[in-house]
Amino acid sequence: MAHKVLAIYASRCTGCRICEQWCAYQHHGAVSPAHARITVQQLHLRSAPIACNQCRRAPCIAACPSGAISRDPMSGGLQLDAEACVGCRLCLEACPRACIKMDAEVGVPLLCDLCGGEPQCARHCPEGAILCLELDLVDRAYRDDLVAGKEVL
């Protein structure tokens, strides 16, 4: 099983939010930051994409009292059984990255499904701040940034 994961290199983010745009377009059919599974968090002149880490033993899955969250064996992304979801938000609290937000209209969490295997955020990030990589390659860009003298968040 060699699922890819999203690797976030926050020091490269310039805050353009193109990742949010395409994520929302992919999942919601329209650009809408409130519907994006990825969020560019900004503080003054700093910004960082906050996205699902594809945890191996995912706390969101473990926290779900109704078993509504599972992993797609093909892509490794999360999937939600919206019928089973009770809308308790325990998955939000459990996420170590605080990346999950709620769909306010439906009352269910917005979970990253890795776009079925080709994440649009990684595909369109102009800065290389979001990469979709095999697990044994995610470390390399962090070292690149360290060598280049950049701060790694």
Add this chain to the structure above:
Amino acid sequence: MSELQGGLAGSLLRVDLTYGTIRREPTPEALYVRRLGGRGVGASLLFDELAPSTDPLGPANKLIFLTGALTGTLAPGANKMCVTFRSPLSETYSFSLCGGHLAPELKFAGYDGIVIEGRAEQPVYLWVDRGHAELRAAGHLWGKFTHETEDAIRAELRDRAVRVAVIGPAGEKGVRFACIQADAHREFGRGGPGAVMGVKNLKAIAVRGTGEVPVADGATLARLVEQAYALLAQHPKARLRRACGTPEMVEATNRLGYWATRNFSGGWFEEAERLSGPRLRETLYVGDRSCYGCPVACGKLSPVTLGRLVGSTIEGPEFETLGLLGANCGVGEPAAIVAATALCDAYGMDTMSAGATVSMAMEAYERGLLAPGDLGGVELRFGSDEALLAAIEAIGERRGLGDLLAEGARRAAEQLGAPDLAMHVKGMELATYEPRGVVGMGLTYAISPKGAHHMIAPTMAAETAGEPSRRLRADGKAALVAETQSIMALVDSLGLCASMRFVLDPHTMLEMHAAVTGRLLTEADALRIGENILQLERLFNVRDGFRRSADTLPRRLLAEPMPSGPSAGNTVPLETMLGEYYALMGWDSDGVPGLDRMRALGLEAEWAAAIRGQTG
């Protein structure tokens, strides 16, 4: 069925500060059909709603904030919001554009624009939270710097993601070139919209949006946007901007001798190498920033290492800022320019007009019209970092000489008895392109509806391409300015950043517009809309009494040959260009649009109103 199938949020907010009322009204779709959005629709509303010769600093002036149809969609660089108003600096029609994240946020909140009217009795700020909008007390924010105000509002509203547009102390004190600042370092910069907001007692506008903008054909738009990304990633100009920001222009502008230096006493700055894009990339910048949905990231972060705001970081300095706070003040020290920019940002004032006004004062000092005592003992000499910072701070506080300079270069120079020292057109200070070295820009400054502003028709790239002496001659310039300004009116009205035009041709922009709105315009249609907007802007100024006599340049640029450098010996052949330009635009010899042309553009009612001096 409505004519536009997408691109509009559907509502405008109309806020009357005098009565404290907020109304939601349908977006005038017909105006979006006729003039696309942003700048074009703003010109329509201002023409229709403002009485002739409205006092820019009185309660009857308006601030009309509008977005474009592409904003809030996937379209790249479509993040500009336009504010339209009568300028307290130039007393003309005026508009100013701001990037960042404010414009998409407003559309996600469900609005295409906000019209601000009247004057509040006490300081307030406007809080737009999707379907809910309210005026909140802002007495506790009055007097605060721009960034402090943003932070305080976000803390008060308990939401970091709220987008805030604010004025600083300069706007509160009516500095005539005060800006409105949004997202910390993006500005509605020129013409003094911050002063208008200040007299209205409106400290800020805060916006939260969680909705979306309808798009007619999302799949086609997505395909066009992916193609645009590929072009933007490869295009040499976009790559230069990405590496160096707008200061990539310093080197060529100076090498060809059209970089305004020491209050336009020359066009070549001997210290320019210290301010070149690649040099700043190596020695100054500590990071890159993007506006919403833009893959170029031309924003550059610079640390403040001097002066009162040491320890903070700015986004910038931009090319125009380097020119007007730098070369035009004779200052070549990047740290001083960064510190001056930080002060302008904190007080909330346009770095361009601020720099141009200080450079006027420096020349006045060197000519003995000012004394050290006027600026707390500081010698206001060209090249003095200390004088630059002291003067900027004095303007922001309206203290001593700063109180005079806060009126802008024209009014200050008149008070000093030396009106020729002010490098302005219609009261707005010139941008950093020295028109004796690139004469088409002289025509642009002269005919610009908002006073000497470069982005009305930035012709410098076309003028300096090819045959080297072309930039110094009049021939072909009227047509170049006329064509360029129509393209700019199109870009500005679509809500696109001007940098997009280097890479995306009008046809591509119109394809994206068609995917968003379902309305396909040919390039000819679009340029006609562009011209319609320009003519309406002209009619606004004609209605307020502006004629040919105001379409001029400072005496220095017309009568005194460039003293040295690569453009030495040249003056601006304005009369020749102006005559040709008027003919191309269908204006009479006094600069008044002719009825036949107006009729052809569907502007006869506006023409009649302008001639009679009435509202549309």
